[in-house]
Amino acid sequence: MSTLHQAKSFIRHWLYEVDDHSIHSPYFYDLYTKLVTRKHPDGLPVLEDLRRDLESNKTVLDVEDFGSGGQGTIRKRTIGEIARTSLTPYKWAMFFLDLLYHSNSKRVVELGTSLGLTTLYLAQKTDATIYTFEGSHAIANVAMTNFEWAGKKNIKVIEGNLDQTLHRFLEPTDKIDFVLMDANHRYVPTLEYYRLLTRRLKSSSLVVIDDIHRSEEMEKAWEEIRTDTLVYGSVDLYRCGLLCFDPALNKQHYVWSLK
Numbered sequence: 492m493s494t495l496h497q498a499k500s501f502i503r504h505w506l507y508e509v510d511d512h513s514i515h516s517p518y519f520y521d522l523y524t525k526l527v528t529r530k531h532p533d534g535l536p537v538l539e540d541l542r543r544d545l546e547s548n549k550t551v552l553d554v555e556d557f558g559s560g561g562q563g564t565i566r567k568r569t570i571g572e573i574a575r576t577s578l579t580p581y582k583w584a585m586f587f588l589d590l591l592y593h594s595n596s597k598r599v600v601e602l603g604t605s606l607g608l609t610t611l612y613l614a615q616k617t618d619a620t621i622y623t624f625e626g627s628h629a630i631a632n633v634a635m636t637n638f639e640w641a642g643k644k645n646i647k648v649i650e651g652n653l654d655q656t657l658h659r660f661l662e663p664t665d666k667i668d669f670v671l672m673d674a675n676h677r678y679v680p681t682l683e684y685y686r687l688l689t690r691r692l693k694s695s696s697l698v699v700i701d702d703i704h705r706s707e708e709m710e711k712a713w714e715e716i717r718t719d720t721l722v723y724g725s726v727d728l729y730r731c732g733l734l735c736f737d738p739a740l741n742k743q744h745y746v747w748s749l750k
């Protein structure tokens with residue numbers, strides 16, 4: 492991860508950022524004023540207690556590294572270390588949950604379960620089913636224990652490398668309302684997973700890609716995807732990018748910061 496790259500992209504984001512006066516589309520104005528500028532409370536107490544427990548958990552796992560750390564190697568990592576470095580902060584998890592309610596999403600796909608904390612935030616929308624994908628067997632086991640403990644029945648875990656599991660899942664699947672891509676932060680897999688997912692998207696679907704400015708290759712993937720012919724609206728929120736597919740949105744792109 493290049494610090495110089497991140498500094499440059501942060502400055503660029505700050506320069507291009509706009510506020511509600513520059514938003515002409517009613518759809519994006521609504522999104523900005525209701526969701527992006529809403530003060531997010533301190534997360535859901537029961538899930539933030541779980542986060543704290545995970546952060547201090549010293550259990551060592553053998554973790555297959557499918558992500559940007561290196562394909563297929565096994566590393567010893569404590570649950571605490573994973574919780575402190577990989578999990579989405581509550582402000583963003585709450586924002587994703589807000590997006591589910593805003594779009595009334597029912598079929599939700601999360602690429603990259605990790606310990607399942609963001610999954611548990613998404614699963615608060617009880618009429619939604621969350622299909623969550625994790626490659627590491629040891630991590631998926633911890634996530635499933637968390638789902639059982641939380642008593643959430645609307646989460647389905649798909650274990651295995653996304654390179655194999657995603658197209659197998661998508662083949663017989665109905666249209667998807669919401670996707671959170673937070674697994675393999677590399678250029679080629681990001682493009683490939685996006686392409687596969689587009690077969691099951693509809694005009695009202697939303698796709699969030701996490702870590703779009705994390706590296707030059709993620710920056711490149713984001714630029715290519717947000718300018719794809721199927722994308723009719725996009726928002727750069729710095730931490731992540733949001734994609735919309737409704738032709739009525741007429742190819743708009745915004746740069747915002749989550750409050």
Ligand SMILES: C[S@@+](CC[C@H](N)C(=O)[O-])C[C@H]1O[C@@H](n2cnc3c(N)ncnc32)[C@H](O)[C@@H]1O
Nearest residue numbers: 557558578579603605609625626652653674675
């Ligand atoms: C950043 S973490 C996900 C964090 C989670 N969404 C959250 O906010 O709590 C990324 C996860 O994706 C998994 N992953 C990365 N590449 C994968 C692949 N090719 N197939 C399956 N899982 C993968 C990693 O094992 C890791 O647990």
